[in-house]
Amino acid sequence: MAADSYEDIAVDKGEVIPALEVPPQDLYHAKSFWTRWIFCQDAKIIGIQYSITAISIGLVALVLSWLMRLQLGFPQLVPFLGAAEYYQFVTMHGMIMVIYLLTALFLGGFGNYLIPLMVGARDMVFPYVNMVSYWVYLLAVLVLVASFFVPGGPTGAGWTLYPPQAITSGTPGGDGLGIVLMLISLSIFVVGFTMGGLNYVITVLQARTRGMTLMRLPLTVWGIFTATVLALFAFPALIVSCIMMTLDNLLGTSFFMPALVEFGEQSEYSGGSPILFQHLFWFFGHPEVYIVALPAFGIVSDLISIHARKNIFGYRMMVWAIVIIGALSFIVWAHHMYVAGMNPWFGYFFATTTLIIAVPTALKVYNWVITLWKANINLTIPMLFALAFIVTFVNGGITGLFLGNVIVDVPLSDTYFVVAHFHMVMGIAPVLVVFGAIYHWFPLITGRFLHEGMGKIHFWISFLGSYAIYFPMHYLGFVGVPRRYFEMYDSEYMAVSTNYLNQFITIVALIVGFTQILFLYNIITSAKFGKKAGKNPWKACSLEWRTPEVPAGHGNFGKELPVVYRWAYDFNVPGAKEDFIPQDIAPDQIPEAKAEAT
Amino acid sequence: MIIALALVLLFAVIGIIIAVAFPRRAVSMALALVIIGSIAFHFWTPWWWTEVASNWGNIDGTIILTFWVTGAVFCAVCLFMSYCVWRFRYDKDRKSDYKPENSKLEWTLTILTTLGVCALLAPGLIVWNKFVTVPEEAADIEVMAQQWYWNYRLPGEDGVLGLTDLRNINDENPFGMNLDDPNGLDDVLIEGDDLHILINQPVKMNLRSIDVLHDFYIPQFRAKMDMVPGVVTYYWFTPIRTGDFEILCMEYCGTGHYAMRGRVLVDENQDYQEWLSEQITFEEIMASIDQTDLIQMALNKKGNN
Numbered sequence: 001m002a003a004d005s006y007e008d009i010a011v012d013k014g015e016v017i018p019a020l021e022v023p024p025q026d027l028y029h030a031k032s033f034w035t036r037w038i039f040c041q042d043a044k045i046i047g048i049q050y051s052i053t054a055i056s057i058g059l060v061a062l063v064l065s066w067l068m069r070l071q072l073g074f075p076q077l078v079p080f081l082g083a084a085e086y087y088q089f090v091t092m093h094g095m096i097m098v099i100y101l102l103t104a105l106f107l108g109g110f111g112n113y114l115i116p117l118m119v120g121a122r123d124m125v126f127p128y129v130n131m132v133s134y135w136v137y138l139l140a141v142l143v144l145v146a147s148f149f150v151p152g153g154p155t156g157a158g159w160t161l162y163p164p165q166a167i168t169s170g171t172p173g174g175d176g177l178g179i180v181l182m183l184i185s186l187s188i189f190v191v192g193f194t195m196g197g198l199n200y201v202i203t204v205l206q207a208r209t210r211g212m213t214l215m216r217l218p219l220t221v222w223g224i225f226t227a228t229v230l231a232l233f234a235f236p237a238l239i240v241s242c243i244m245m246t247l248d249n250l251l252g253t254s255f256f257m258p259a260l261v262e263f264g265e266q267s268e269y270s271g272g273s274p275i276l277f278q279h280l281f282w283f284f285g286h287p288e289v290y291i292v293a294l295p296a297f298g299i300v301s302d303l304i305s306i307h308a309r310k311n312i313f314g315y316r317m318m319v320w321a322i323v324i325i326g327a328l329s330f331i332v333w334a335h336h337m338y339v340a341g342m343n344p345w346f347g348y349f350f351a352t353t354t355l356i357i358a359v360p361t362a363l364k365v366y367n368w369v370i371t372l373w374k375a376n377i378n379l380t381i382p383m384l385f386a387l388a389f390i391v392t393f394v395n396g397g398i399t400g401l402f403l404g405n406v407i408v409d410v411p412l413s414d415t416y417f418v419v420a421h422f423h424m425v426m427g428i429a430p431v432l433v434v435f436g437a438i439y440h441w442f443p444l445i446t447g448r449f450l451h452e453g454m455g456k457i458h459f460w461i462s463f464l465g466s467y468a469i470y471f472p473m474h475y476l477g478f479v480g481v482p483r484r485y486f487e488m489y490d491s492e493y494m495a496v497s498t499n500y501l502n503q504f505i506t507i508v509a510l511i512v513g514f515t516q517i518l519f520l521y522n523i524i525t526s527a528k529f530g531k532k533a534g535k536n537p538w539k540a541c542s543l544e545w546r547t548p549e550v551p552a553g554h555g556n557f558g559k560e561l562p563v564v565y566r567w568a569y570d571f572n573v574p575g576a577k578e579d580f581i582p583q584d585i586a587p588d589q590i591p592e593a594k595a596e597a598t
Numbered sequence: 599m600i601i602a603l604a605l606v607l608l609f610a611v612i613g614i615i616i617a618v619a620f621p622r623r624a625v626s627m628a629l630a631l632v633i634i635g636s637i638a639f640h641f642w643t644p645w646w647w648t649e650v651a652s653n654w655g656n657i658d659g660t661i662i663l664t665f666w667v668t669g670a671v672f673c674a675v676c677l678f679m680s681y682c683v684w685r686f687r688y689d690k691d692r693k694s695d696y697k698p699e700n701s702k703l704e705w706t707l708t709i710l711t712t713l714g715v716c717a718l719l720a721p722g723l724i725v726w727n728k729f730v731t732v733p734e735e736a737a738d739i740e741v742m743a744q745q746w747y748w749n750y751r752l753p754g755e756d757g758v759l760g761l762t763d764l765r766n767i768n769d770e771n772p773f774g775m776n777l778d779d780p781n782g783l784d785d786v787l788i789e790g791d792d793l794h795i796l797i798n799q800p801v802k803m804n805l806r807s808i809d810v811l812h813d814f815y816i817p818q819f820r821a822k823m824d825m826v827p828g829v830v831t832y833y834w835f836t837p838i839r840t841g842d843f844e845i846l847c848m849e850y851c852g853t854g855h856y857a858m859r860g861r862v863l864v865d866e867n868q869d870y871q872e873w874l875s876e877q878i879t880f881e882e883i884m885a886s887i888d889q890t891d892l893i894q895m896a897l898n899k900k901g902n903n
Binding site: 087377405410468 | 601603605606609613625628629632633636639643644645646647648654657660661664667668669671672675676678679682683686687688689692693694695696697698699700703704707708711712715718719722723725726729730744745746764765767769805808809810811813815817820821822823824825826827828829831844846847848849850851852853854855856859
């Protein structure tokens with residue numbers, strides 16, 4: 001794996017391809033409609049199942065956000081929406097977007113579809129477990145949806161579910177079934193994810209085709225792989241805290257519950273620690289940010305390289321940056337808790353680690369933009385989304401330097417600055433990558449392009465709109481407007497003008513939201529009537545485009561698995577006639593290409 | 599609403615004009631305009647900090663510093679990108695450069711970024727150190743939060759807050775005062791009313807909650823800290839101007855969170871003493887509900903000490 005220089009990674013000198021040591025994996029070939037499309041073991045179908053489920057539940061969260069925005073901008077239009085409902089919508093919106101949409105879509109959706117194809121495998125190594133993983137995920141989603149229909153409604157504890165309020169009567173759903181179902185749903189999600197996650201990790205480690213060294217994996221795979229490793233370490237903290245809180249709630253144990261007086265009544269609880277829950281939650285919660293961000297980093301690197309017709313700059317550094325960011329993400333969690341009442345000495349440590357993580361992250365950004373230098377930039381829709389990602393990600397990243405620096409966080413924490421920051425960095429930025437990735441790989445999945453005109457409208461409104469929503473929102477945070485306030489604009493120190501800004505944000509949010517309907521329409525109609533794409537329409541080098549038929553059949557590749565001779569970024573190699581050389585083209589097939597001549 | 603709609607329309611019209619007038623340059627121009635627009639917004643924004651009313655003006659200083667350093671990086675990266683999109687647009691006859699690595703450039707950028715990060719972190723930690731080091735002369739004030747209002751306790755003439763225990767809380771003893779501790783007798787109790795503090799007197803806010811998490815925050819003072827049941831957290835500040843300030847609960851605490859507000863008034867000495875003399879002590883409360891025997895018990899204890 002450890003290569004001394006990029007030339008060794010870039011192309012083989014001939015003798016490094018090992019022979020096949022174990023016989024290839026046998027696959028279960030589906031025989032009926034049910035095993036082919038429903039209880040399916042093909043990672044590609046499972047990836048699509050994950051994606052459709054995740055996007056469907058994500059649409060629920062989108063509608064919730066419209067209702068929240070209406071309450072903030074034009075409360076007279078939503079008189080039926082009270083404080084309890086508002087908090088329930090805030091909670092469900094956050095939880096769905098972070099866990100059930102983004103995590104499931106990047107790892108379950110893109111991971112399943114792309115990992116086997118990109119590493120040159122016929123399928124995931126445990127296809128049956130992979131299938132079960134999806135159905136357990138679906139169950140988690142259904143339990144979550146069920147909580148909307150129980151007496152008292154879903155929990156309104158905020159997505160962080162901090163005890164004691166999460167399970168006391170002052171919080172919507174806190175003394176009913178709402179919080180119980182939320183905790184159960186999360187636990188089920190973790191179980192399902194663990195099955196899928198082990199699959200992604202082991203497939204990358206074990207099932208790569210001959211010649212596909214780790215240092216030749218496309219960055220998409222590196223991003224998803226590292227994110228999955230993080231998730232496998234982080235999710236146990238979540239399931240543990242969910243189970244303990246369920247016990248506190250149902251059996252009256254006191255893991256997280258101290259003695260307290262609830263509306264004048266002495267409680268039975270005694271001796272538990274609310275701060276312990278916060279540590280456990282963020283030990284999961286901070287890596288979770290990177291579980292969403294790393295796949296986006298990987299995918300966007302590939303989109304930029306392919307559509308700019310230039311190799312990604314500093315591939316090895318990009319890989320190590322992903323790995324280092326992943327490792328560091330486990331020692332920064334308490335920067336979410338600077339004002340939580342923990343020992344102030346923690347502040348020094350976590351501020352330092354948090355700001356250190358900015359270095360590898362900044363290097364990734366530099367490498368993306370340096371890749372554009374002297375490139376041949378094709379402004380396709382995926383490329384546009386990649387450029388927009390860089391703008392929003394850098395913007396959201398630098399505000400992280402505000403919040404990560406402990407003293408700067410003190411006045412900003414729990415204000416709209418935080419809301420703007422995390423929406424920019426782990427909401428908008430990864431979602432822009434999701435869009436770019438869908439436009440990019442849609443021809444791989446369906447054999448057809450998405451409609452370009454609709455794509456452009458979708459892009460410009462989504463990008464500029466979401467920037468116009470979240471950029472000014474930071475300034476509400478400077479004013480001091482607190483997050484999670486159902487209403488508040490009678491405060492005298494707060495200028496009346498914050499109301500106007502809120503109205504502006506609401507209008508833009510509704511426009512951006514409705515534009516997503518156009519996107520869905522585009523997907524549905526283009527799948528059937530879109531322009532035919534043919535094989536490898538973007539002229540990419542990676543293996544997913546090199547299957548004998550597009551879309552790939554069961555087993556992905558033909559009789560023989562491809563053999564890999566070079567990295568996934570051989571664009572415009574000096575001497576070569578074509579402007580790209582796929583990974584499975586041997587050096588002696590194009591002797592005129594002289595990569596080392598540079 | 600009309601202003602907001604007009605702004606949205608204005609942006610849309612500018613966008614369409616650019617797209618029609620410069621079809622081949624629209625993307626790079628749009629990217630540059632986003633940056634220029636952000637800078638313009640930053641300088642002309644009507645939304646900015648409230649005027650600071652405590653000694654924590656240097657927190658604002660660290661924020662301004664972070665703004666300049668990170669803002670410069672943001673603009674540089676995005677404008678560079680915009681230039682690349684302008685300059686290196688796709689042309690099927692052109693070959694892009696083949697340049698996989700450049701370790702000198704990569705190391706230079708790493709070192710520069712590290713220096714930038716240190717420039718932000720070092721002053722930040724110095725100010726944080728001040729923030730967590732409470733000066734000796736700070737006066738104690740206890741804030742006790744419950745769903746959804748604020749209560750306060752001042753230490754009284756002896757300058758010491760009496761011990762409390764949440765298990766003592768009942769209708770007659772809402773603060774859970776510990777009767778075994780005579781230091782509590784002269785504590786001034788303020789239930790759900792305004793708090794007054796003295797200008798230029800450093801105060802240590804001892805924060806506790808009796809039910810769920812809360813957070814005692816006054817935007818003009820900049821300092822905030824969560825209140826956690828079972829723990830006493832704290833922060834300190836010195837009010838530097840008189841006035842009437844609004845308290846906001848900053849940690850989500852249930853359905854009434856948004857309504858959990860209160861007032862702090864910063865007074866000159868005379869006004870402060872006048873207000874203080876109108877407040878009642880724990881001893882007076884106990885006397886008013888005929889619990890004088892308990893007071894005697896506590897006083898005896900004090901005598902024994």
